[in-house]
Amino acid sequence: MQTWLMKSEPEEASIDDLQRLGRLPWVGVRNYQARxxxxxxxxxxxxxxxxxxxxAQPGIAGIARVASGAYADPTQFDPSNPYFDPKSKPEAPRWLLVDVAFERKTTLLPLxxxxxxxxxxxxxxxxxxxxxxxxxxxxxxxxxxAQRLT
DNA sequence: GCCAACGTTGGC
DNA sequence: GCCAACGTTGGC
Known part of the structure; x- marks a missing residue:
């Protein structure tokens, strides 16, 4: 099993949001390497x-799991969404996402x-x-x- | 708000 | 295919 680090701006989606919802579609990746x-x-x-x-305090805030395969990020097709991409067509989606499931919070490990x-x-x-x-x-x-994330 | 570093765009 | 210009990221 592989480990990944995924960045999120807490104002948009924080570890507390993920804890509350249990699971989140990781919308908004607009970089080919990350995709x-x-x-x-x-x-x-x-x-x-x-x-x-x-x-204010960038760092690792918790642990989650990849909870789905990759599928089209719906925000790329929504003109009212900040992540809208006019060049992406539903028949050939350019941007993908995965669902991520909450596992636990950690005490913040600062950058x-x-x-x-x-x-x-x-x-x-x-x-x-x-x-x-x-x-x-x-x-x-x-x-x-793992030793430092408590 | 600054700015270094990087990715993307588009003219040629 | 090159590369300058531009836009974005993200820590500080």
Missing amino acids: NFMRDAFQLGDRVLFYHSSC SEMRLQPELATMALLQRGSRLSITPVSDSEWAFL
Whole structure:
């Protein structure tokens, strides 16, 4: 089983929202590399580290699971939605999503602390200039993180 | 609000 | 297919 880190702005969808709803369609991915991870590499039951971005305390806020295969993100077809993509056609959807299911909250592991850990220096999230909203987490990175996510 | 870094677009 | 211009991300 693989572990992934997925970024979400808590103002839009926080770990508390996921806890309340139990399950969420991960709408709004508009990057081909991130889409391809969901389409080609995600497996049902894969672990998801739920990361809060663009907020006062960026960091890992909880753990979730991949709860569906990839399917068309409906927001790309809705002209009133901020994620609307006029170039995407229903017969050939450009953007996909997966459902994500709540597992548990963790005490927030701040980005600033993650940066201090040599064991995490290889994380895709921490690489210079990395902006990708979905990144893989290696087994050794997860093993280290698991001890700190309480 | 700033700005570095990156991805996408579109003219050629 | 190149690459400059532009838009976006996201930490600070």
